[in-house]
Amino acid sequence: MKxxxxxxxxxxxGVGKGTVRNYFMxxxxxxxxxxxxxxxxSPRAGEQDGVDYIFSTREEFEKAIQNGELLEWAEFVGNYYGTPIAQVEKLREEGKxxxxxxxxQGATQVREKCPDAVSIFIIPPSMEELENRIRGRRSEPEEIVQQRLAKAEKEMKMMNNYKYIVCNDDPKLAADLISSIIKRNMEK
Structure with missing residues:
Protein backbone atom coordinates (compact mmCIF):
# COMPACT_ATOMS: atom_id res chain seq x y z
CA MET A 1 0.00 0.00 0.00
CA LYS A 2 1.28 3.44 -0.95
CA GLY A 14 -9.21 34.42 10.49
CA VAL A 15 -8.23 33.63 6.89
CA GLY A 16 -10.90 30.92 6.69
CA LYS A 17 -8.83 27.73 6.81
CA GLY A 18 -11.65 25.76 8.42
CA THR A 19 -14.30 27.11 6.04
CA VAL A 20 -12.20 26.22 2.98
CA ARG A 21 -11.34 22.79 4.42
CA ASN A 22 -15.03 21.98 4.92
CA TYR A 23 -15.62 22.24 1.16
CA PHE A 24 -13.19 19.45 0.22
CA MET A 25 -12.72 17.40 3.38
CA SER A 42 -10.40 26.19 26.41
CA PRO A 43 -12.99 24.91 23.94
CA ARG A 44 -15.00 27.53 22.03
CA ALA A 45 -18.78 27.19 21.83
CA GLY A 46 -19.69 24.04 19.92
CA GLU A 47 -16.18 22.54 19.90
CA GLN A 48 -15.85 18.93 21.03
CA ASP A 49 -12.88 17.15 22.60
CA GLY A 50 -11.45 14.57 20.20
CA VAL A 51 -13.33 16.08 17.24
CA ASP A 52 -12.16 19.68 16.90
CA TYR A 53 -9.11 19.42 19.18
CA ILE A 54 -7.65 17.14 21.80
CA PHE A 55 -8.01 19.42 24.81
CA SER A 56 -5.29 18.83 27.40
CA THR A 57 -3.83 20.38 30.50
CA ARG A 58 -0.61 22.34 30.34
CA GLU A 59 1.13 19.59 32.33
CA GLU A 60 -0.02 16.85 29.89
CA PHE A 61 1.13 18.92 26.91
CA GLU A 62 4.55 19.66 28.41
CA LYS A 63 5.02 15.94 29.13
CA ALA A 64 4.25 15.18 25.44
CA ILE A 65 6.91 17.76 24.40
CA GLN A 66 9.50 16.24 26.76
CA ASN A 67 8.75 12.71 25.49
CA GLY A 68 9.12 13.75 21.82
CA GLU A 69 5.52 12.75 21.08
CA LEU A 70 4.72 15.79 18.92
CA LEU A 71 5.46 16.29 15.22
CA GLU A 72 5.23 20.01 15.85
CA TRP A 73 4.12 22.38 18.56
CA ALA A 74 3.85 26.08 19.27
CA GLU A 75 2.72 28.41 22.02
CA PHE A 76 0.41 31.29 21.15
CA VAL A 77 -1.54 33.71 23.37
CA GLY A 78 -0.56 31.65 26.41
CA ASN A 79 -1.73 28.29 25.03
CA TYR A 80 0.06 25.33 23.46
CA TYR A 81 -0.97 23.76 20.13
CA GLY A 82 0.61 20.64 18.64
CA THR A 83 0.30 17.49 16.51
CA PRO A 84 0.76 14.00 18.00
CA ILE A 85 3.26 12.02 15.83
CA ALA A 86 1.85 8.53 16.44
CA GLN A 87 -1.60 9.44 15.12
CA VAL A 88 -0.19 10.98 11.90
CA GLU A 89 2.15 8.09 11.08
CA LYS A 90 -0.51 5.44 11.73
CA LEU A 91 -2.91 7.13 9.30
CA ARG A 92 -0.26 7.62 6.60
CA GLU A 93 0.77 3.96 6.83
CA GLU A 94 -2.91 3.08 6.20
CA GLY A 95 -2.65 4.97 2.88
CA LYS A 96 -4.63 7.97 4.08
CA GLN A 105 5.85 27.96 13.40
CA GLY A 106 4.56 24.37 13.49
CA ALA A 107 4.61 24.08 9.70
CA THR A 108 8.30 24.99 9.70
CA GLN A 109 8.98 22.15 12.16
CA VAL A 110 6.98 19.67 10.05
CA ARG A 111 8.70 20.68 6.78
CA GLU A 112 12.09 20.11 8.46
CA LYS A 113 11.06 16.62 9.68
CA CYS A 114 9.02 15.70 6.57
CA PRO A 115 10.44 17.46 3.50
CA ASP A 116 8.00 15.55 1.28
CA ALA A 117 5.01 17.28 2.92
CA VAL A 118 2.67 19.19 0.59
CA SER A 119 2.58 22.70 2.06
CA ILE A 120 -0.21 25.17 1.26
CA PHE A 121 -0.49 28.71 2.62
CA ILE A 122 -3.89 30.40 2.48
CA ILE A 123 -3.84 34.19 2.20
CA PRO A 124 -6.68 36.70 2.61
CA PRO A 125 -7.70 38.98 -0.27
CA SER A 126 -6.40 41.89 1.88
CA MET A 127 -5.29 42.61 5.43
CA GLU A 128 -8.42 44.76 5.89
CA GLU A 129 -10.62 41.78 5.02
CA LEU A 130 -8.65 39.61 7.44
CA GLU A 131 -9.27 42.11 10.24
CA ASN A 132 -13.00 42.15 9.40
CA ARG A 133 -13.13 38.34 9.61
CA ILE A 134 -11.31 38.22 12.96
CA ARG A 135 -13.53 40.93 14.45
CA GLY A 136 -16.62 39.26 12.96
CA ARG A 137 -16.09 36.23 15.21
CA ARG A 138 -16.81 38.38 18.27
CA SER A 139 -15.22 35.64 20.38
CA GLU A 140 -12.18 37.40 21.82
CA PRO A 141 -11.25 40.61 23.68
CA GLU A 142 -9.57 43.49 21.78
CA GLU A 143 -6.14 42.63 23.21
CA ILE A 144 -6.30 39.15 21.63
CA VAL A 145 -7.62 40.57 18.34
CA GLN A 146 -4.61 42.91 18.22
CA GLN A 147 -2.23 40.03 18.98
CA ARG A 148 -3.78 37.95 16.16
CA LEU A 149 -3.45 40.86 13.69
CA ALA A 150 0.19 41.48 14.65
CA LYS A 151 0.93 37.76 14.25
CA ALA A 152 -0.84 37.72 10.87
CA GLU A 153 1.47 40.46 9.59
CA LYS A 154 4.51 38.33 10.52
CA GLU A 155 2.99 35.14 9.11
CA MET A 156 2.25 36.73 5.74
CA LYS A 157 6.00 37.28 5.34
CA MET A 158 6.50 33.49 5.63
CA MET A 159 4.19 32.50 2.76
CA ASN A 160 7.04 31.99 0.31
CA ASN A 161 8.32 29.08 2.45
CA TYR A 162 5.32 27.07 1.24
CA LYS A 163 5.08 25.08 -1.97
CA TYR A 164 1.64 26.54 -2.82
CA ILE A 165 -0.13 29.83 -2.03
CA VAL A 166 -3.93 30.03 -2.34
CA CYS A 167 -6.01 33.21 -1.92
CA ASN A 168 -9.28 32.77 -0.03
CA ASP A 169 -11.37 35.41 -1.75
CA ASP A 170 -14.04 32.80 -2.47
CA PRO A 171 -13.91 29.73 -0.16
CA LYS A 172 -15.37 27.34 -2.77
CA LEU A 173 -12.79 28.40 -5.40
CA ALA A 174 -9.96 28.15 -2.86
CA ALA A 175 -11.17 24.66 -1.91
CA ASP A 176 -11.33 23.56 -5.56
CA LEU A 177 -7.75 24.75 -6.09
CA ILE A 178 -6.52 22.91 -2.99
CA SER A 179 -8.34 19.74 -4.13
CA SER A 180 -6.55 19.87 -7.47
CA ILE A 181 -3.20 20.40 -5.71
CA ILE A 182 -3.81 17.31 -3.56
CA LYS A 183 -4.87 15.19 -6.55
CA ARG A 184 -1.79 16.25 -8.52
CA ASN A 185 0.45 15.23 -5.62
CA MET A 186 -1.36 11.90 -5.17
CA GLU A 187 -0.42 11.02 -8.76
CA LYS A 188 3.32 11.49 -8.16
Missing amino acids: KGLLIIISGPS NDESLKLVYSISMTTR NVLLEIEV
Missing part, protein backbone atom coordinates in the same frame (compact mmCIF):
# COMPACT_ATOMS: atom_id res chain seq x y z
CA LYS A 3 1.98 5.68 2.04
CA GLY A 4 -0.38 8.63 2.31
CA LEU A 5 0.59 12.26 1.83
CA LEU A 6 1.20 14.70 4.64
CA ILE A 7 -0.58 17.93 3.72
CA ILE A 8 0.03 21.17 5.62
CA ILE A 9 -2.46 24.01 5.45
CA SER A 10 -1.46 27.24 7.16
CA GLY A 11 -2.46 30.86 7.07
CA PRO A 12 -3.15 33.68 9.47
CA SER A 13 -5.90 33.42 12.06
CA ASN A 26 -15.43 14.85 2.55
CA ASP A 27 -14.32 14.31 -1.06
CA GLU A 28 -13.62 10.55 -0.88
CA SER A 29 -11.31 10.66 -3.92
CA LEU A 30 -8.83 12.69 -1.82
CA LYS A 31 -8.58 9.98 0.91
CA LEU A 32 -8.27 12.73 3.51
CA VAL A 33 -8.13 12.40 7.24
CA TYR A 34 -7.98 15.51 9.40
CA SER A 35 -5.27 15.39 12.01
CA ILE A 36 -6.71 16.70 15.24
CA SER A 37 -4.36 19.03 17.07
CA MET A 38 -3.76 18.95 20.79
CA THR A 39 -4.22 22.25 22.64
CA THR A 40 -4.28 23.69 26.14
CA ARG A 41 -6.79 26.42 25.26
CA ASN A 97 -3.66 11.54 3.25
CA VAL A 98 -3.25 13.37 6.54
CA LEU A 99 -4.25 17.03 6.61
CA LEU A 100 -2.60 19.27 9.20
CA GLU A 101 -4.14 22.69 9.71
CA ILE A 102 -1.35 24.35 11.67
CA GLU A 103 0.41 27.61 12.48
CA VAL A 104 3.46 28.84 10.56
Whole structure:
Protein backbone atom coordinates (compact mmCIF):
# COMPACT_ATOMS: atom_id res chain seq x y z
CA MET A 1 0.00 0.00 0.00
CA LYS A 2 1.28 3.44 -0.95
CA LYS A 3 1.98 5.68 2.04
CA GLY A 4 -0.38 8.63 2.31
CA LEU A 5 0.59 12.26 1.83
CA LEU A 6 1.20 14.70 4.64
CA ILE A 7 -0.58 17.93 3.72
CA ILE A 8 0.03 21.17 5.62
CA ILE A 9 -2.46 24.01 5.45
CA SER A 10 -1.46 27.24 7.16
CA GLY A 11 -2.46 30.86 7.07
CA PRO A 12 -3.15 33.68 9.47
CA SER A 13 -5.90 33.42 12.06
CA GLY A 14 -9.21 34.42 10.49
CA VAL A 15 -8.23 33.63 6.89
CA GLY A 16 -10.90 30.92 6.69
CA LYS A 17 -8.83 27.73 6.81
CA GLY A 18 -11.65 25.76 8.42
CA THR A 19 -14.30 27.11 6.04
CA VAL A 20 -12.20 26.22 2.98
CA ARG A 21 -11.34 22.79 4.42
CA ASN A 22 -15.03 21.98 4.92
CA TYR A 23 -15.62 22.24 1.16
CA PHE A 24 -13.19 19.45 0.22
CA MET A 25 -12.72 17.40 3.38
CA ASN A 26 -15.43 14.85 2.55
CA ASP A 27 -14.32 14.31 -1.06
CA GLU A 28 -13.62 10.55 -0.88
CA SER A 29 -11.31 10.66 -3.92
CA LEU A 30 -8.83 12.69 -1.82
CA LYS A 31 -8.58 9.98 0.91
CA LEU A 32 -8.27 12.73 3.51
CA VAL A 33 -8.13 12.40 7.24
CA TYR A 34 -7.98 15.51 9.40
CA SER A 35 -5.27 15.39 12.01
CA ILE A 36 -6.71 16.70 15.24
CA SER A 37 -4.36 19.03 17.07
CA MET A 38 -3.76 18.95 20.79
CA THR A 39 -4.22 22.25 22.64
CA THR A 40 -4.28 23.69 26.14
CA ARG A 41 -6.79 26.42 25.26
CA SER A 42 -10.40 26.19 26.41
CA PRO A 43 -12.99 24.91 23.94
CA ARG A 44 -15.00 27.53 22.03
CA ALA A 45 -18.78 27.19 21.83
CA GLY A 46 -19.69 24.04 19.92
CA GLU A 47 -16.18 22.54 19.90
CA GLN A 48 -15.85 18.93 21.03
CA ASP A 49 -12.88 17.15 22.60
CA GLY A 50 -11.45 14.57 20.20
CA VAL A 51 -13.33 16.08 17.24
CA ASP A 52 -12.16 19.68 16.90
CA TYR A 53 -9.11 19.42 19.18
CA ILE A 54 -7.65 17.14 21.80
CA PHE A 55 -8.01 19.42 24.81
CA SER A 56 -5.29 18.83 27.40
CA THR A 57 -3.83 20.38 30.50
CA ARG A 58 -0.61 22.34 30.34
CA GLU A 59 1.13 19.59 32.33
CA GLU A 60 -0.02 16.85 29.89
CA PHE A 61 1.13 18.92 26.91
CA GLU A 62 4.55 19.66 28.41
CA LYS A 63 5.02 15.94 29.13
CA ALA A 64 4.25 15.18 25.44
CA ILE A 65 6.91 17.76 24.40
CA GLN A 66 9.50 16.24 26.76
CA ASN A 67 8.75 12.71 25.49
CA GLY A 68 9.12 13.75 21.82
CA GLU A 69 5.52 12.75 21.08
CA LEU A 70 4.72 15.79 18.92
CA LEU A 71 5.46 16.29 15.22
CA GLU A 72 5.23 20.01 15.85
CA TRP A 73 4.12 22.38 18.56
CA ALA A 74 3.85 26.08 19.27
CA GLU A 75 2.72 28.41 22.02
CA PHE A 76 0.41 31.29 21.15
CA VAL A 77 -1.54 33.71 23.37
CA GLY A 78 -0.56 31.65 26.41
CA ASN A 79 -1.73 28.29 25.03
CA TYR A 80 0.06 25.33 23.46
CA TYR A 81 -0.97 23.76 20.13
CA GLY A 82 0.61 20.64 18.64
CA THR A 83 0.30 17.49 16.51
CA PRO A 84 0.76 14.00 18.00
CA ILE A 85 3.26 12.02 15.83
CA ALA A 86 1.85 8.53 16.44
CA GLN A 87 -1.60 9.44 15.12
CA VAL A 88 -0.19 10.98 11.90
CA GLU A 89 2.15 8.09 11.08
CA LYS A 90 -0.51 5.44 11.73
CA LEU A 91 -2.91 7.13 9.30
CA ARG A 92 -0.26 7.62 6.60
CA GLU A 93 0.77 3.96 6.83
CA GLU A 94 -2.91 3.08 6.20
CA GLY A 95 -2.65 4.97 2.88
CA LYS A 96 -4.63 7.97 4.08
CA ASN A 97 -3.66 11.54 3.25
CA VAL A 98 -3.25 13.37 6.54
CA LEU A 99 -4.25 17.03 6.61
CA LEU A 100 -2.60 19.27 9.20
CA GLU A 101 -4.14 22.69 9.71
CA ILE A 102 -1.35 24.35 11.67
CA GLU A 103 0.41 27.61 12.48
CA VAL A 104 3.46 28.84 10.56
CA GLN A 105 5.85 27.96 13.40
CA GLY A 106 4.56 24.37 13.49
CA ALA A 107 4.61 24.08 9.70
CA THR A 108 8.30 24.99 9.70
CA GLN A 109 8.98 22.15 12.16
CA VAL A 110 6.98 19.67 10.05
CA ARG A 111 8.70 20.68 6.78
CA GLU A 112 12.09 20.11 8.46
CA LYS A 113 11.06 16.62 9.68
CA CYS A 114 9.02 15.70 6.57
CA PRO A 115 10.44 17.46 3.50
CA ASP A 116 8.00 15.55 1.28
CA ALA A 117 5.01 17.28 2.92
CA VAL A 118 2.67 19.19 0.59
CA SER A 119 2.58 22.70 2.06
CA ILE A 120 -0.21 25.17 1.26
CA PHE A 121 -0.49 28.71 2.62
CA ILE A 122 -3.89 30.40 2.48
CA ILE A 123 -3.84 34.19 2.20
CA PRO A 124 -6.68 36.70 2.61
CA PRO A 125 -7.70 38.98 -0.27
CA SER A 126 -6.40 41.89 1.88
CA MET A 127 -5.29 42.61 5.43
CA GLU A 128 -8.42 44.76 5.89
CA GLU A 129 -10.62 41.78 5.02
CA LEU A 130 -8.65 39.61 7.44
CA GLU A 131 -9.27 42.11 10.24
CA ASN A 132 -13.00 42.15 9.40
CA ARG A 133 -13.13 38.34 9.61
CA ILE A 134 -11.31 38.22 12.96
CA ARG A 135 -13.53 40.93 14.45
CA GLY A 136 -16.62 39.26 12.96
CA ARG A 137 -16.09 36.23 15.21
CA ARG A 138 -16.81 38.38 18.27
CA SER A 139 -15.22 35.64 20.38
CA GLU A 140 -12.18 37.40 21.82
CA PRO A 141 -11.25 40.61 23.68
CA GLU A 142 -9.57 43.49 21.78
CA GLU A 143 -6.14 42.63 23.21
CA ILE A 144 -6.30 39.15 21.63
CA VAL A 145 -7.62 40.57 18.34
CA GLN A 146 -4.61 42.91 18.22
CA GLN A 147 -2.23 40.03 18.98
CA ARG A 148 -3.78 37.95 16.16
CA LEU A 149 -3.45 40.86 13.69
CA ALA A 150 0.19 41.48 14.65
CA LYS A 151 0.93 37.76 14.25
CA ALA A 152 -0.84 37.72 10.87
CA GLU A 153 1.47 40.46 9.59
CA LYS A 154 4.51 38.33 10.52
CA GLU A 155 2.99 35.14 9.11
CA MET A 156 2.25 36.73 5.74
CA LYS A 157 6.00 37.28 5.34
CA MET A 158 6.50 33.49 5.63
CA MET A 159 4.19 32.50 2.76
CA ASN A 160 7.04 31.99 0.31
CA ASN A 161 8.32 29.08 2.45
CA TYR A 162 5.32 27.07 1.24
CA LYS A 163 5.08 25.08 -1.97
CA TYR A 164 1.64 26.54 -2.82
CA ILE A 165 -0.13 29.83 -2.03
CA VAL A 166 -3.93 30.03 -2.34
CA CYS A 167 -6.01 33.21 -1.92
CA ASN A 168 -9.28 32.77 -0.03
CA ASP A 169 -11.37 35.41 -1.75
CA ASP A 170 -14.04 32.80 -2.47
CA PRO A 171 -13.91 29.73 -0.16
CA LYS A 172 -15.37 27.34 -2.77
CA LEU A 173 -12.79 28.40 -5.40
CA ALA A 174 -9.96 28.15 -2.86
CA ALA A 175 -11.17 24.66 -1.91
CA ASP A 176 -11.33 23.56 -5.56
CA LEU A 177 -7.75 24.75 -6.09
CA ILE A 178 -6.52 22.91 -2.99
CA SER A 179 -8.34 19.74 -4.13
CA SER A 180 -6.55 19.87 -7.47
CA ILE A 181 -3.20 20.40 -5.71
CA ILE A 182 -3.81 17.31 -3.56
CA LYS A 183 -4.87 15.19 -6.55
CA ARG A 184 -1.79 16.25 -8.52
CA ASN A 185 0.45 15.23 -5.62
CA MET A 186 -1.36 11.90 -5.17
CA GLU A 187 -0.42 11.02 -8.76
CA LYS A 188 3.32 11.49 -8.16
